[in-house]
Amino acid sequence: MIFIGGIGPRRKKLEGQPRICSNCGLSQAYLVRTDDYLSLFFIPIFRIRKGQSFVECERCGHIADETGKVYAAGTDLQAIRCHRCGETLEKGFNYCPHCGAER
Ligand SMILES: [Zn+2]
Numbered sequence: 001m002i003f004i005g006g007i008g009p010r011r012k013k014l015e016g017q018p019r020i021c022s023n024c025g026l027s028q029a030y031l032v033r034t035d036d037y038l039s040l041f042f043i044p045i046f047r048i049r050k051g052q053s054f055v056e057c058e059r060c061g062h063i064a065d066e067t068g069k070v071y072a073a074g075t076d077l078q079a080i081r082c083h084r085c086g087e088t089l090e091k092g093f094n095y096c097p098h099c100g101a102e103r
């Protein structure tokens with residue numbers, strides 16, 4: 001039998017009700033969290049690590065934290081890159097919103 005498994009990030013929607021996006025003004029922003037899951041045969045089995053929750057707009061991709069504080073990409077000169085996925089990581093996040101890696 002061949003064992004196909006691994007650890008990967010999974011985006012989870014924490015709220016069904018959308019919030020108003022502070023960038024585009026449409027109510028298409030959702031509270032989400034990126035967790036690390038152990039998966040077997042591409043099916044997530046259980047959560048390995050809990051990420052940080054944040055608000056992401058499905059329309060424009062704008063990201064803010066739960067309190068509505070804005071982490072606009074490109075405006076923060078101290079923004080760093082994620083060591084795992086290479087996406088820009090705004091300061092204030094303890095976890096990468098893209099892949100869930102700890103910074
Ligand atoms: Zn938006």
Ligand SMILES: [Zn+2]
Nearest residue numbers: 082085096099
């Ligand atoms: Zn990342």
